[in-house]
Amino acid sequence: xxxxxxxxxxxICKSGTSVKIECRSLDFQATTMFWYRQxxxxxxxxxxxxxxxxxxxxxxxxxxxxxxxxxASLTLSTLTVTSAHPEDSSFYICSARDPRAYxxxxxxxxxxxxxxxx
Amino acid sequence: AQSVTQPDxxxxxxxxxxxxxxxxxxxxxxxxxFWYVQSPGQGLQLLLKYFSGDTLVQGIKxxxxxxxxxxxxxxxxxxxxxxxxxxxxxxxVGGRDDKIIxxxxxxxxxxx
Numbered sequence: 001x002x003x004x005x006x007x008x009x010x011x012i013c014k015s016g017t018s019v020k021i022e023c024r025s026l027d028f029q030a031t032t033m034f035w036y037r038q039x040x041x042x043x044x045x046x047x048x049x050x051x052x053x054x055x056x057x058x059x060x061x062x063x064x065x066x067x068x069x070x071x072a073s074l075t076l077s078t079l080t081v082t083s084a085h086p087e088d089s090s091f092y093i094c095s096a097r098d099p100r101a102y103x104x105x106x107x108x109x110x111x112x113x114x115x116x117x118x
Numbered sequence: 119a120q121s122v123t124q125p126d127x128x129x130x131x132x133x134x135x136x137x138x139x140x141x142x143x144x145x146x147x148x149x150x151x152f153w154y155v156q157s158p159g160q161g162l163q164l165l166l167k168y169f170s171g172d173t174l175v176q177g178i179k180x181x182x183x184x185x186x187x188x189x190x191x192x193x194x195x196x197x198x199x200x201x202x203x204x205x206x207x208x209x210x211v212g213g214r215d216d217k218i219i220x221x222x223x224x225x226x227x228x229x230x
Binding site: 006034041042043044045046049091093095106107108109110111112114 | 152154159160161162163164167208212217218219220221222223225
């Protein structure tokens with residue numbers, strides 16, 4: 001099956017710094033990737049849809065200048081949390097849809113990145 | 119509005135007992151329905167999905183779910199749970215625009 005990886009799995013950064021999270025599709029090319037945020041003991045909230053070669057589409061209420069998304073290639077999307085603050089601490093999960101699975105609307109999820117801002 | 123409701127925040131069952139996790143959805147078009155499982159600190163694993171066809175869907179780990187359009191439900195079932203099934207379970211609905219909306223999740227506890 002399709003595999004999605006994320007790096008790093010855990011990151012601790014100081015308030016005011018920026019941190020980049022990578023999402024890779026390992027065995028397929030993903031024209032579309034998705035970024036989710038999950039607060040402790042809560043559900044996943046879609047932050048943005050990342051399209052290769054174009055600007056990301058952000059969900060309402062998500063600050064696009066704080067959460068920069070770049071989908072530079074068909075296998076890599078990055079999420080950069082700029083000027084991080086403690087309230088940005090969360091579990092960030094990416095997903096990708098495998099275009100080879102025509103008619104399938106399944107998304108393959110990465111293992112997640114735990115961000116802690118001190 | 120598109121939404122997913124999982125009415126049970128926590129469920130506790132004894133090992134070997136049967137399980138049913140409830141899920142109701144609201145979706146304006148033909149829904150694509152999913153059940154995911156998440157272990158603590160981990161990503162999501164797809165248990166099963168429904169796109170069309172047979173309304174009783176078989177998944178991995180012995181799970182199944184039944185799509186009932188008239189009730190807008192997609193309940194997850196397992197005839198006999200194992201201690202390793204303890205986790206968080208998410209029901210989700212999506213559509214042609216590729217967005218997936220998740221329910222708030224149900225945490226399953228297993229009694230020995």
